[in-house]
Amino acid sequence: MASERMMQAIGRLEQALGRAEKATRDMAEARRATLEAGLASETSGSDVEIDPYSRDKAIAALKSLDALIGDLQKARGDG
Secondary structure, eight states: OHHHHHHHHHHHHHHHHHHHHHHHHHHHHHHHHHHHHHHHHTOSOOSOOOOTTHHHHHHHHHHHHHHHHHHHHHHHHHO
C-alpha cells in the first residue's frame, strides 16, 4: 500500500513538473512576443511588468522538483 501511495505521489509530482515546465515555456513565449511587439512598434515601454528573475526562479523550482522525484524514486527502489 505504501508503495502504491508513493507511486501516486510520484505521478502527481511528475504532472506538476510537466505543468510547471509548460507554464515556464508559455511565460517565455509571451515575454518574447511582448518584446517583439515592442520592438516592431518602436515603443519605449511596455504595460507588462515581468520580474527579470522569474525564469531563473522557475528553473530552480523545476530542478528542485526533479531532484525530489529522483529521491522518491531511489527510496522506492531501495525499500
